[in-house]
Every structure is written in structure tokens, then in C-alpha cells.
Amino acid sequence: MKKIVLSVLVILLVLGYFSGTVSASNLYQVKVTPEVPGVDNLINNMDARWNILIDNSGGNLLISGDRIYIEFPSGFDLTYAKFVSLTPITASGISASGSGVVLSGNQIIIPVTSDQISLGSFRISIEGVHNPATPSGTYMVRVWTTTSTGITLDGPTYSNPFLVVSSSYGYNPPYYPPTYPYVSTVVITPQYVNLSVGASQLFTAQAYDSFGNPMYGVTYIWSVLPGSGNGTITSNGYFTLTSPGTVTIKCEVLGYGVVGYAYVNSYYPYPYPPYYPYYVNKVEITPVSVNMTPGNTRVFTAQAYDSYGYPLNVTNYVWTVTPVTAGTFYVSSDTKT
Incomplete structure (x- = not known):
């Protein structure tokens, strides 16, 4: 009889082990706050920064490879957001980096990179969140943790209710074009060049977003700045030097107001004048x-x-x-x- 009972117990333990069951519980606390109240919780803010305080006291320690899921309510867009940091507060040992972070719709998945030594609270900061276009009562974020194989550890648990407001402290949110991600910089190649009078040079431009990723499908407007009319440039960036001197070339990304510059100096007389942009x-x-x-x-x-x-x-x-x-x-x- 004892052998039968022990055999059944062993079988149950083995089944439990292979099924991946975990003693999961709700997270002790989840609290969401804007980095700058009255700014980062404004409607239509396309670059909002939010802090999520998570306390897993009484739950499961997180180890390297485990994942933290943060799901914002409908209306938020995290597609172009960016993980900033994970800062232990009362917890210890736990850390995460931007490597391996997954962003999709209103959800961010953050992999843990070092083992949590003690349970407690830690703060996750993310930026580049697109807030809803209109306030709609209170919002709550949903958070849960899993193993690397997707087995739920703790949660899902809802955060404290928080607001997205239409205005505060006299701050008016800036207007953003409806197409995103937004152009942050434009680089002209080459940036400096020497030419003889009558010679030509093709300039090219490349726009980048705020994360340094190249952007395509934008329109570039080429021009020669007033006062440096020693050459001409076509709509495709093809420049011809018409007289000795220096020329400042401007390239603007249409619809974004972002500009870049390049500089041309004539070979003769040389230098004419020195390269002041240096x-x-x-x-x-x-x-x-x-x-x-x-x-x-x-x-x-x-x-x-x-x-x-x-x-x-x-x-x-x-x-x-x-x-x-x-x-x-x-x-x-x-x-x-």
C-alpha cells in the first residue's frame, strides 16, 4: 500500500514538473505616474515618458530570461516607444536593458537580464509613448510576469487609476504631423566640398527619426541660402558652382521643418574665404x-x-x-x- 501511495506521489510531482505549473499570485502593487505631471500625461503627447512602479513582494523572484509584460489601455501607442531603465527600489539584484525589448501596439515586453536577489519594488521608465487623442475617464495599466517559456509567474495585476488630461499649467501640446515616426535630423552628403567654377556636385540627403533609424518616403527641398548666390541647385540636389566664393546649401524635409546644411568652397582663389563652418x-x-x-x-x-x-x-x-x-x-x- 505504501509503495502504491509513493508511486502516485512521484507521478504527480513529475507531471507537475513537466507541466510547468508555478504558484502565481497578484503583484503586491503596480503604480503608474508621468515623469512630468501636466506634460507627459497630456493628450496628443507623442513623446510621453511614463514610470511604472512594480512591487512583487510575496510573489516569485525573477531570474535572467524572465519577462515583464506591461500593457497600456486602448488609445495608447507604444510602437515607437523606448525602454529607458529598470531601477531597483526595495528589491535588489534585478536589472534589464533595451536589448530584446519587444514593442507592439499598446504593449511592451521587457526581458530580465540579471537575477532578482530579494523581492520588493522596482521602477521601469519608458519614453516615446503616444498618448490618446482625447481624455476618457481614468486609465489602468495591466502588468504580469512570465518565465522565458511563457509560464505565468505573477499577475496579471491592474495599476492604480491615472488620468490623461487636456491641459495643465498653461502648457499647450505641440502639433505633430499625422505621419509618424517623426523626422529628427537630416544629413547631407558630402557636407563640405571644393569645386572649380563651372564644376558640379550631386548632394544626397538622408532623414533619420529620433532613434537614429533612417526614414524613407520623405520629400527633400533643396535651395541655396540668400546671400551666397555663387551657384545653382536642382530639385534633385545637383549643384553647379557659377562664380568664385562659398555657397551654403540647405535641404529641408517637407512637412517637418527639419533642415540640414552643406558647404561648397571654390578652388580659385584658394581658400576663398576660409572654411568658417569649422x-x-x-x-x-x-x-x-x-x-x-x-x-x-x-x-x-x-x-x-x-x-x-x-x-x-x-x-x-x-x-x-x-x-x-x-x-x-x-x-x-x-x-x-
């Missing part, structure tokens, strides 16, 4: 100021300009923090940040 006159940092709490991160961008106010393609920015104990910097894949 000299940096000022550097602008965006954003200029920002309110942050300990543990938060923020991306800053820099753009150098010459004495004529034209942007320069500078890549060797050096960042420092004063005082040195106030925070840390790291250079992202975009060499300007």
Missing part, C-alpha cells in the same frame, strides 16, 4: 533644465552652431557633471547625446 561659436543643450529625483535618468542632447547660426556636425562632445557627486553620464549610441 569654427564652433556656441553649443545648445536640450533640455536646458529639468527636475529629477534620485535614481531617475534623463537624456540630454547637444548641438554646436557656427557664428552664422548654422548647425555643425560635431561628434566629439565632452560631458561633465558639477558637482561630481550629483550624478553620472554615459554616451549613448547617438554620438551627440
Whole structure:
């Protein structure tokens, strides 16, 4: 009789093991807040930043390869969002990176990259979220965790109710064209060239979105800036130098207001005049100021300009923090940040 009971127990344990059952429970807490209230929770904000606080106390420890699912309500679009960070608060050991993150519709899936040592809370920050076009009562985000094979660990659990507002603090959301992703920069090739009078050069342009991905299907408008009329350029970027001197070529992405510049100098007399675009006159940092709490991160961008106010393609920015104990910097894949 004892042998039969033990055999049945072993069979049940084996079945349980191979079926992948886990003692799942609701997450202790899920709380959603905008990074900047009155700005990141505005309707029509196409680059909103949201923080999701998750507390899995009493649940299952997450290990490398496990996944965190965050599902925003209908009306939010995370297709072009970006994972920013996972910051432990009362939990320890857990971390995640942007590698392997999956974005689709109103959902983001974040793979865990290091084992969670102790249960507790951690904060996930994402940016580039497209908020709904109209406020519709309160919203709640749904969160759950799974193993690498898709077995549910904890959840799904709904967050605290939060609002998307139409206006706040006198802030009016900017108008964005209906086509996205949005053009952030345009690069002209070549950017500097020497030509003899009567010679021609074909310039090409490439638009990029805010994540550095090339964009296609856009229209480029070529022109020669007033006051530098030493040449002509066609609608396809084919330039001809007509007299000695320098020429500034402008390329604008139609409908976006994003421009890029290239510069032409004549061989004779040489140089005529020197290449003034090489000299940096000022550097602008965006954003200029920002309110942050300990543990938060923020991306800053820099753009150098010459004495004529034209942007320069500078890549060797050096960042420092004063005082040195106030925070840390790291250079992202975009060499300007």
C-alpha cells in the first residue's frame, strides 16, 4: 500500500514538473505616474515618458530570461516607444536593458537580464509613448510576469487609476504631423566640398527619426541660402558652382521643418574665404533644465552652431557633471547625446 501511495506521489510531482505549473499570485502593487505631471500625461503627447512602479513582494523572484509584460489601455501607442531603465527600489539584484525589448501596439515586453536577489519594488521608465487623442475617464495599466517559456509567474495585476488630461499649467501640446515616426535630423552628403567654377556636385540627403533609424518616403527641398548666390541647385540636389566664393546649401524635409546644411568652397582663389563652418561659436543643450529625483535618468542632447547660426556636425562632445557627486553620464549610441 505504501509503495502504491509513493508511486502516485512521484507521478504527480513529475507531471507537475513537466507541466510547468508555478504558484502565481497578484503583484503586491503596480503604480503608474508621468515623469512630468501636466506634460507627459497630456493628450496628443507623442513623446510621453511614463514610470511604472512594480512591487512583487510575496510573489516569485525573477531570474535572467524572465519577462515583464506591461500593457497600456486602448488609445495608447507604444510602437515607437523606448525602454529607458529598470531601477531597483526595495528589491535588489534585478536589472534589464533595451536589448530584446519587444514593442507592439499598446504593449511592451521587457526581458530580465540579471537575477532578482530579494523581492520588493522596482521602477521601469519608458519614453516615446503616444498618448490618446482625447481624455476618457481614468486609465489602468495591466502588468504580469512570465518565465522565458511563457509560464505565468505573477499577475496579471491592474495599476492604480491615472488620468490623461487636456491641459495643465498653461502648457499647450505641440502639433505633430499625422505621419509618424517623426523626422529628427537630416544629413547631407558630402557636407563640405571644393569645386572649380563651372564644376558640379550631386548632394544626397538622408532623414533619420529620433532613434537614429533612417526614414524613407520623405520629400527633400533643396535651395541655396540668400546671400551666397555663387551657384545653382536642382530639385534633385545637383549643384553647379557659377562664380568664385562659398555657397551654403540647405535641404529641408517637407512637412517637418527639419533642415540640414552643406558647404561648397571654390578652388580659385584658394581658400576663398576660409572654411568658417569649422569654427564652433556656441553649443545648445536640450533640455536646458529639468527636475529629477534620485535614481531617475534623463537624456540630454547637444548641438554646436557656427557664428552664422548654422548647425555643425560635431561628434566629439565632452560631458561633465558639477558637482561630481550629483550624478553620472554615459554616451549613448547617438554620438551627440
